[in-house]
Amino acid sequence: MSAANAPLLQLSSVAKSFGAVRALRGVSFDLRAGEVHALLGENGAGKSTLIKVITGAHQPDGGTLAMDGGLLEKLSPAAARKLGIACIYQQPALFPDLAVAENIALRLESGGALRKVDWAARRLQAVGLLERIGADISPDAEVRSLSMPEQQLVEIACAIGSGARIVIMDEPTASLTRKEVALLFAVVRDLRSRGVGVVYISHRLEEIFELADRVTVLRDGQSVGTCPVSGMTEAGLIKLMVGREVAQLYPPAEGVAGQVVLALKQLGCAAGGVKNVSLEIRAGEIVGLAGLVGAGRTELARVLFGITPADSGEISLNGRSITVASPQDAVGQGIAYVPEDRRRHGVILEMHIAQNMSMAIHSRIFPAAWLRDGAEARLAQEFIRNLGIKAYGPQAPGGSLSGGNQQKVSLARWLATRPKVLILDEPTQGVDVGAKSEIHKIIRRLAMEGLAVLMISSDLPEVLGMSDRIAVMRGGTITALLPGKSEAHAVMAAALGQNP
């Protein structure tokens, strides 16, 4: 292929693994000059990894990258920038204490630390770039004082100023208002007309139809299709995103749900971005909580667990109205939360697994606050056996365990509190396949023992396979309640805010 008609960027069967997890398993993708190419996929489909390969942050294990037909080898972030590849992240990476003009200059200027700074030229350059994208931002403003979309515009100004030929935008509209979105789209169209290739990532299907020329759908680290947007329908895209068989590996639901254990009425928390949530969970029932990243699922869990207490609405437990103002309250009431980020919140990596497991029940197993190593070791042994935790003993530091086993330790800590309601946040994220199905069996067993389970998951097959009912969140509230045996595309459509 000659350089003249080669695409701007060409990825061929790119693969990338992290340990045993294959994040990308042969992705092919091409970007032409002067097009907006949307990248679509569920959470965890491999979009972020793909971006990191393109920007040089990750080295692929297999496959090739080519720009203008020329092979790119051992791409580093610095080399990628030099080639004109710019990425605008959801969270802009600017220096908050410096002025806009200084931030732009830091990206664009090169040279030694002892060079003379031409402040006037810096300012002029910033004014020019901001004008070009139609941004009404003072070059002298401190970045700290700018709103999130304004900061994104500064990022775009940097990208244009550096003469970027490929601009990657990772969910740029996630925090923008409608008017700001319109401004951003105008900028993107302007970039396109100048021959820049734009990779556009968004969960909002309507944006893709409005803006993109072509769309590539990723699923499980593979590209499942690239097609012009004009020939596509929303339903077609959703089908491409989720179109896999739900494996029959999930433990079957047995028994009937009992009394309502947890009832939420119009629950809200302004600080946490949760509003008007009403939901009931019965004993023995697993309610799956689906939704896109940022829909407010973890935020809801944090409200129920008292980390960001509710400021409106009502929580009832077994028919009695309760207040949850702190995690201690939650534990006292019998609400347990196995958090999503197990390395930061779930397990204290430096402490023994026995110490981790007893952490939420100090007052029960250590009467008079006196440590009793024997009781603690017995508790740990019991959970190590019951949950099949692979560790060399109760004295093993949490950090020495694999992800799946850490998750079980985190789970054990909360089962030890003998909760009435168990909230699981992404219980199998980053867990290998074997441990995943073990954890699923444990969850089902707990439900059958009468626990009310709320399971947050971005893994759609998991939600479909495990849940007795599915609540879908969008924009901080529950927008749909679906039966457990729903179709994948119905859940995805609800999460995306489409009418199925």
Added chain:
Amino acid sequence: MSNPSIQRGWKAALLRHETLLLLVVAVEWLYFNSVGPRFGSVDNSFDIIRHSVEIGLLAVVMTPIILTGGIDLSAGSLLGLCAILFGKLWRDAGLSPVMAGVCTLGIGAVAGGLNAVLITGLRLPPLIVTLGTYSLFRGLGEAITRGVDTFTNFPASFLFLGQERWLGVPAQVPLFLLVAGAVWVLVHRMTFGRTFRAVGFAPEGARYAGIPVERRIALAYVLAGTVAALAAIIYTARLGQAKADAGTGYELFAITAVVLGGTSIFGGIGSVHGTLLGVAAIAVLNNGLVHARQPREVAGMLTGLLLVLALSTSALPKLLALLRSHRQTVNPEPIKS
């Protein structure tokens, strides 16, 4: 998943560290005993102990604070303020030394509570808060005395506490052992110590485990304030006078002793007995150098050297853990951005 002998981690490292420190103290002792003819005498040993009780007290209660990942720079200033207030209560308010002492302990607790409220309530870093109260407490002491007032002529019954022997040992020793023992039990045998460590390792993780993080941090600072007041009383009894500059720089000696004793400045790792060994290492060194007819400045240099060595060993397990966690990041992609 990886070598358990490395994973066994910080407890073993700490043990090694404390053994090493014990060795250092022993070597110091043997060396100074060979060069200074009067160094090994009972009188001199008691002298070493007398001079290290106040810093020892501050160091013992500094340990839980550093375990939580905090620091208390105000300890020395608070000692000074409490000494002044003790003198004021006794001389000007006419309280008996015992009553004045009880009130001083209460004042110390309140001052520690001020640190705690600023740290947990306003969520300010302990370094900043206690840097502020470091100036505040000292400044209050100077304002009360206008920099010149000195409290002296305490009754002999009070000076007994700092200058005489009781049960054959310096009178302040039983008191010191009582406090050190109580804090040791708190840190090593009770759930409080467990939660101090949890907060030090991972404050957010501790919160998510339902630990009352703020209350635990507050406990550590209130305890430190109360014991600083006790140290002030013993200090006044030892010197027979209370001045506004009492305890100047003691906080740094205390922190040095804690870190020397193997407590990680990052929190989580450490022990009270390690701190006691750290105090001993510094005290013996300072006293011994006098007997060896070396200038005082050498003591500072050698203490610094010891500290750097200790820091490099206490940072090691944390560094290893950090490296491990970086290597273990297997999350396929940071899905939630």
